[in-house]
Amino acid sequence: MIADMVNLKIIGLKGDSKDLIEHIRDLGVLHIEEEKEYYQATEEPLIEKMRFLRAGVLGLLEDLGWKDLDNPDWGLAESLREIVPLNDMAVLEEIEKSLMEFKERLSKMTDEVRALEESTVALKQVHYIATHFHSFFSEEKKNEKVVSLWLVDSSKLDNLLKGLERTIRSLTPVVERPYLNHKAISQGENFLVLALSVNPESSLAVSKIMEEFGCISYLVPKTAMDELALESPNTSQMELKWLPKKLAQAKITLDAAKREWGPRLAALYILLDEGLELLVLEKRFSGGGELFTLNGWVPLSALEDTVSSLKHRFGERILVTWRDPEPQEWPKVPILLKNPKWAKPFELFLKLLPMPGYKSTDPTALIAIFFPFFAGCMIGDIGYGIVFGLIGLWMFKKYRDRSAIMMNVSQILMNIAILSILWGFLYGEFFGDLGHRLIHLKPLWVERTEGIIPVMAFTIALGMAHILLGLALGAYEGVRHNKKRHVYERLGTLFTLLGILLFIVNHMDLVNINFMWLALAFLVFGLAFLIKGRNLAGLIETIGSIGNILSYIRIAAIGLSSAILAMVATKFVDVLGVSFFGILLAFSIHLLNLIIAIAGSVLHSARLHYVEFFGKFYEGVGNKYKPLKRRRGTAWKKP
The missing domain is CATH 3.30.70.2750 (Alpha-Beta Plaits)
Structure with a gap:
C-alpha cells in the first residue's frame, strides 16, 4: 500500500537553520522538494566545487571497481565528518589536488596492467x-x-x-x-x-x-x-617467463590501491553528499529577514514523533504546521510503499517501473499473490520446488544484512518453491514421473502430460480472472482520480468480457442455469460504455484484452514442456540402465530443466504482470520518497 503523507511546514529563526537541518537529517523522515529553478539561479563557487568533487569521487570509485558500495566504512565517514570542514574553499581545493594526484597514479597503474596484459598476449x-x-x-x-x-x-x-x-x-x-x-x-x-x-x-x-x-x-x-x-x-x-610475474606484481599493487582507497573515497563521497545537501539548504534560507520557512513531506505515521522531537529540541523558537495534500498536489507528493512483511520483497518488481501515483493502487500485494502462483503452476514439481527452496534458503543466509536486493530475491524464490511443491502434489510430479515410479505418487488433480485440455482451460480461466481484476482496478482508479473516460473504457471492456464469458458458459451447458439474458445485458452495457468512452475505438481494446487472456495459455504450455523434459531425463535410465552414464545424462537434463524452469517461469510470470495486468490500471507517475537523512548504516549511493 502507499503510505499517507502530510505536508509539513516549519518556520523558525534563521540562526537555528543549521541546527534544524542537522536535526531533520538525524530524524530521517522529511522529504524536501528540490527546486530546480532555485538551484540554477543560486549556484555559488562553494556549491559548484563540492558538486564537482562529488562527481569526481564517484568516478574514481567506478575506475577502482570498488564493489562494496552498500557497506562502506561508517566509522571512517564519522571521523572525516569531525575533522574535515567542507565549508572551507581552501580545504576543498586541497581535496581536489589530492584526488587529481591519486587519479594520475591510478591511471598509471591501470595503464601498466593493461600494457602488460596486451604485451603478454602479443608476445x-x-x-x-x-x-x-x-x-x-x-x-x-x-x-x-x-x-x-x-x-x-x-x-x-x-x-x-x-x-x-x-x-x-x-x-x-x-x-x-x-x-x-x-x-x-x-x-x-x-x-x-x-x-x-x-x-x-x-x-x-x-x-x-x-x-x-x-x-x-x-x-x-x-x-x-x-x-x-x-x-x-x-x-x-x-x-614470457618474467612478464607474467611482472603483470601479477602490477595487479597486486593495483588491488592494494583499491583496498586502501576504496573505503576512503566512499567515506569522502558520503561527506561531500551530506555537505552539499546542507549547503544548498542553508543557501535557500539566506534570503532577507530573520525567519526561514521549510516545506516538506512526512509520512502520517511519523508525524507525531517528528513534531514532538522538533518541539522538544527547539521549543518556541519554531512554528510547525501540517496539512493533508490537496488533490491538485497529488502528482508531486512523494511515494512511500508500506507493505506487510509477506509482500514487501515483491516491491522489487516496482523498482523497474516509475512509482505509482499518490492515492492510487499499489499492486505489490497482488504481485505477491499471483506471481509465485503463476510461477509455481509452470514449474509444478515437488522435487524442483525443494531444490529452489534450498537455493532460496542458502541465499537468505548468505546475504542476510548484506544485500537487501538479494534478500528479496531469496524470499521470492522461496515463495515460488512453496507454490511449486503444492502444484507438484496437484500434478503428481516429483522430478517428473520419478515419484510415481518410486512411491506410486498420484496427482491430487490431474496429470498434466495427459490432461492437457483441463490445464489449458484452467489457465485461460485464471487469465480471465486476472484481467477482470485489472479492469476493475482501472475503473476504480478512474473514479478516484475523476477520469470519466478511463472509467467508461475499463467498465465497457469488463462488461463485454463478462458477457462473452457468460455466453460461453451458457452455450457449453457448464451449469444448469440459463445465463443468456444476463450475457446479452452485459454485452449491451459494455458496448454502451465503450462507445461513451472512446466511440468504437474501445472495441479494439476489448479485442486486445481477449488476446491478453489467451496469452495466459503460456502457463500451461511452459509447464507441459518442463514436465515432458523431466520425464525424458528419467527415460535415459530406462534405456541405459542404472549406470554411471545413464544417471549422468538424467542428472544433466534435470539440471538443464531446473535452469529453464526457473528462468522461464520468472520471465513469463513477470510479463503477464507487466504487460497484461498492469496495462489495465497502472500509471507510473509518482516520485520516490527520498527523505533528508544522514548516510549512516544505509545505502549511500543515491538512486
Missing part, C-alpha cells in the same frame, strides 16, 4: 610464430635472401603463389634460375602467416603484388634485448 603469439619460422629465417638470411612476413587470406594462397612465380620469372635474367621460397602457418580459420624469401632485386616487386592481393605486412616486434623475435626466439621465451 605469446610472436613466440609461436618465431619458433615456427626461426630455422627458415636463419637459413634464408644465410643465403643472403630477403625474408618478409605477410598476413594472407588462405583462400587466395594458390593464386598468390602463381602470380609471384610469374612476376619473379619475368624479372630474373635468362641465365639465372628464378628463386622463391615460402613457409606458412595457420592464423585462425581463414588466415595464415606467410613467410616469403626472394632475391633482393625482386623484393620490391614482391611487396607490390602482395599488396595488390590485399595481403598485410606482418611486422615482427623486437624483444626486450632489442633483437628481432625471429632471430632470437629464446629471448622471447625468456621474456
Whole structure:
C-alpha cells in the first residue's frame, strides 16, 4: 500500500537553520522538494566545487571497481565528518589536488596492467610464430635472401603463389634460375602467416603484388634485448617467463590501491553528499529577514514523533504546521510503499517501473499473490520446488544484512518453491514421473502430460480472472482520480468480457442455469460504455484484452514442456540402465530443466504482470520518497 503523507511546514529563526537541518537529517523522515529553478539561479563557487568533487569521487570509485558500495566504512565517514570542514574553499581545493594526484597514479597503474596484459598476449603469439619460422629465417638470411612476413587470406594462397612465380620469372635474367621460397602457418580459420624469401632485386616487386592481393605486412616486434623475435626466439621465451610475474606484481599493487582507497573515497563521497545537501539548504534560507520557512513531506505515521522531537529540541523558537495534500498536489507528493512483511520483497518488481501515483493502487500485494502462483503452476514439481527452496534458503543466509536486493530475491524464490511443491502434489510430479515410479505418487488433480485440455482451460480461466481484476482496478482508479473516460473504457471492456464469458458458459451447458439474458445485458452495457468512452475505438481494446487472456495459455504450455523434459531425463535410465552414464545424462537434463524452469517461469510470470495486468490500471507517475537523512548504516549511493 502507499503510505499517507502530510505536508509539513516549519518556520523558525534563521540562526537555528543549521541546527534544524542537522536535526531533520538525524530524524530521517522529511522529504524536501528540490527546486530546480532555485538551484540554477543560486549556484555559488562553494556549491559548484563540492558538486564537482562529488562527481569526481564517484568516478574514481567506478575506475577502482570498488564493489562494496552498500557497506562502506561508517566509522571512517564519522571521523572525516569531525575533522574535515567542507565549508572551507581552501580545504576543498586541497581535496581536489589530492584526488587529481591519486587519479594520475591510478591511471598509471591501470595503464601498466593493461600494457602488460596486451604485451603478454602479443608476445605469446610472436613466440609461436618465431619458433615456427626461426630455422627458415636463419637459413634464408644465410643465403643472403630477403625474408618478409605477410598476413594472407588462405583462400587466395594458390593464386598468390602463381602470380609471384610469374612476376619473379619475368624479372630474373635468362641465365639465372628464378628463386622463391615460402613457409606458412595457420592464423585462425581463414588466415595464415606467410613467410616469403626472394632475391633482393625482386623484393620490391614482391611487396607490390602482395599488396595488390590485399595481403598485410606482418611486422615482427623486437624483444626486450632489442633483437628481432625471429632471430632470437629464446629471448622471447625468456621474456614470457618474467612478464607474467611482472603483470601479477602490477595487479597486486593495483588491488592494494583499491583496498586502501576504496573505503576512503566512499567515506569522502558520503561527506561531500551530506555537505552539499546542507549547503544548498542553508543557501535557500539566506534570503532577507530573520525567519526561514521549510516545506516538506512526512509520512502520517511519523508525524507525531517528528513534531514532538522538533518541539522538544527547539521549543518556541519554531512554528510547525501540517496539512493533508490537496488533490491538485497529488502528482508531486512523494511515494512511500508500506507493505506487510509477506509482500514487501515483491516491491522489487516496482523498482523497474516509475512509482505509482499518490492515492492510487499499489499492486505489490497482488504481485505477491499471483506471481509465485503463476510461477509455481509452470514449474509444478515437488522435487524442483525443494531444490529452489534450498537455493532460496542458502541465499537468505548468505546475504542476510548484506544485500537487501538479494534478500528479496531469496524470499521470492522461496515463495515460488512453496507454490511449486503444492502444484507438484496437484500434478503428481516429483522430478517428473520419478515419484510415481518410486512411491506410486498420484496427482491430487490431474496429470498434466495427459490432461492437457483441463490445464489449458484452467489457465485461460485464471487469465480471465486476472484481467477482470485489472479492469476493475482501472475503473476504480478512474473514479478516484475523476477520469470519466478511463472509467467508461475499463467498465465497457469488463462488461463485454463478462458477457462473452457468460455466453460461453451458457452455450457449453457448464451449469444448469440459463445465463443468456444476463450475457446479452452485459454485452449491451459494455458496448454502451465503450462507445461513451472512446466511440468504437474501445472495441479494439476489448479485442486486445481477449488476446491478453489467451496469452495466459503460456502457463500451461511452459509447464507441459518442463514436465515432458523431466520425464525424458528419467527415460535415459530406462534405456541405459542404472549406470554411471545413464544417471549422468538424467542428472544433466534435470539440471538443464531446473535452469529453464526457473528462468522461464520468472520471465513469463513477470510479463503477464507487466504487460497484461498492469496495462489495465497502472500509471507510473509518482516520485520516490527520498527523505533528508544522514548516510549512516544505509545505502549511500543515491538512486
